[in-house]
Amino acid sequence: xxxxxxFKTGLRFSSLMTDDTKSISRGLKQRDPKLLDLLxxxxxxxxxxxxxxxxxxxxxxEDFFQETWVRVLERGAQYDGKWKxxxxxxxxxxxxxxxxxxxxxxxxxxSLSGPEEETSFDVKDEKSATPLETFLNExxxxxxxxxxxxxxxxxxxxxxxxxxxxxxxxxxAGVLSTPISTVKSRLYRxxxxxxxxxxxxxx
Amino acid sequence: xxxxTHERAQQLIAQRRIEGVSADEQSWLAAHLVECDLCSAVDAxxxxxxxxxxxxxxxxxxxxxxxxxxxxxxxxxxxxxxEPGRRLLWALVAISWMIGVATAPLVWSGFxxxxxxxGLPKVVLISGMALWWLVPGxxxxxxxxxxxxxxxREAE
Numbered sequence: 070x071x072x073x074x075x076f077k078t079g080l081r082f083s084s085l086m087t088d089d090t091k092s093i094s095r096g097l098k099q100r101d102p103k104l105l106d107l108l109x110x111x112x113x114x115x116x117x118x119x120x121x122x123x124x125x126x127x128x129x130x131e132d133f134f135q136e137t138w139v140r141v142l143e144r145g146a147q148y149d150g151k152w153k154x155x156x157x158x159x160x161x162x163x164x165x166x167x168x169x170x171x172x173x174x175x176x177x178x179x180s181l182s183g184p185e186e187e188t189s190f191d192v193k194d195e196k197s198a199t200p201l202e203t204f205l206n207e208x209x210x211x212x213x214x215x216x217x218x219x220x221x222x223x224x225x226x227x228x229x230x231x232x233x234x235x236x237x238x239x240x241x242a243g244v245l246s247t248p249i250s251t252v253k254s255r256l257y258r259x260x261x262x263x264x265x266x267x268x269x270x271x272x
Numbered sequence: 273x274x275x276x277t278h279e280r281a282q283q284l285i286a287q288r289r290i291e292g293v294s295a296d297e298q299s300w301l302a303a304h305l306v307e308c309d310l311c312s313a314v315d316a317x318x319x320x321x322x323x324x325x326x327x328x329x330x331x332x333x334x335x336x337x338x339x340x341x342x343x344x345x346x347x348x349x350x351x352x353x354x355e356p357g358r359r360l361l362w363a364l365v366a367i368s369w370m371i372g373v374a375t376a377p378l379v380w381s382g383f384x385x386x387x388x389x390x391g392l393p394k395v396v397l398i399s400g401m402a403l404w405w406l407v408p409g410x411x412x413x414x415x416x417x418x419x420x421x422x423x424x425r426e427a428e
Contacts, residue, residue, distance in 0.1 A: 100348050106341050113337045118330045131333050135340045139347050217325065231290065232325050238291060256290045263321050264314070 090150035097145030109138055112158060115234060119159055122229045123166055123222065133169075137162040152243065156236065159244045163226075219266050224259030231256055277304065281311040285318055361415065368408040379404055 096104035116137065120130035140161050141148075148157050217225060230241045238256075242249045284301045287293050293301065305312045380401060387397045 100351065102345055102348060105344055105348075109337050109340050109344065113340075114330075114332060117332055117336065121330050127333065131336065134336065135343050138340050138344050142344050142348055143351070217328075228325060232322050233328070253291060257286055260286050260290065260318065260322075263325070264318055 090152070090154055092150075093154050094148050094150030097141065097148050100142060100145060105138070105142060108141070108154070112155060115155065116158060116162060118233065119229060120162055120166070122217075122225055122233075123163065125218065125222070133162060133165055136165055140165065153240060155234070156240045156243050159230070159234075160246075163244060217263065217266075220259060220262045224255055224262050227252055227255040228259045228263065278308065278311055281305070281308065282314055285311065285315045289318065289322060361412065365408070365412050372405060372408065 093104065093108070113134075117130060117134050120133045120137075121127055124130050124133065137158065141158065144161070148154070217228075220228070227241060227245070230236045230244060231238075236244070238249050238252050241252045245252065281301060281304045284293055284297055288298070288301070305315055383397045383400055383404075386392070387394070
């Protein structure tokens with residue numbers, strides 16, 4: 070599987086980011102241990118959260134988390150700094166999950182995990198709630214979080230990338246190696262599914 | 273109010289969050305939401321769901337970063353140890369190709385002599401020459417594949 074060229078959409082990132090991505094690219098080519106330590110620290114939360122949403126399982130997500138960074142070390146020379154590092158990182162993580170699942174069962178991500186085999190996410194009890202969260206009561210919040218686990222993984226994945234990672238549609242298309250139209254249609258369906266799940270839960 | 277109006281409003285509610293809407297669509301939607309409780313509720317529910325999605329916190333496993341850093345460093349050490357061996361392998365490949373190119377006329381005349389001595393057809397000579405060229409490459413490819421499989425097994 071090719072790790073370095075998932076971005077066919079021609080998306081380029083702002084020049085502000087270029088210096089960062091170029092220095093990451095140089096460091097990865099040299100397998101700079103300090104850079105890798107820094108990147109692991111910096112992206113640990115976002116990568117782990119993505120993997121938890123993708124696999125629906127914390128232990129599995131942890132394994133993939135470590136494996137992803139080993140791959141970053143091994144394939145670092147393939148990162149040319151033209152793309153956002155996190156998009157490349159998530160692509161590696163996603164491909165690892167897909168490879169593992171294909172080895173286990175020759176199926177696609179669509180069947181990665183049904184709601185029946187998922188555990189609900191271990192959600193942190195937030196002390197520093199935003200004003201909006203304060204507005205929402207705890208029951209409603211838990212209800213929505215549970216609803217998320219009931220959404221098929223293909224939709225959940227794009228919802229997470231779009232609304233948690235705040236990635237652009239083009240970036241998501243790069244991570245998923247799918248056309249933007251597919252990303253959009255999954256987002257619309259995902260949003261509908263999320264709303265439907267909430268309504269179902271409330272009924 | 274027709275069903276189409278509600279459908280359009282609800283489409284725009286999602287579109288606004290996914291890919292954005294034009295200023296005209298935005299003002300049409302705002303006006304509709306003021307007078308439609310149903311769509312207004314959908315809008316609020318969508319907003320609330322996404323807000324929670326955005327703010328959902330997942331607890332990190334203990335020492336996840338430091339354990340990963342350790343594993344990555346160990347792997348980096350392994351790779352660095354293998355690096356000289358790999359460089360030597362590629363150097364040998366380069367040397368073997370250079371020797372191959374330099375000695376090609378000599379080898380071909382050798383093949384021709386053997387062909388004349390034993391009355392072999394030209395196609396056999398060409399195949400022999402091709403094999404002569406392919407063997408070093410095949411050996412190196414084999415060595416690389418074996419090494420890769422070994423690395424994969426170790427990783428698993």
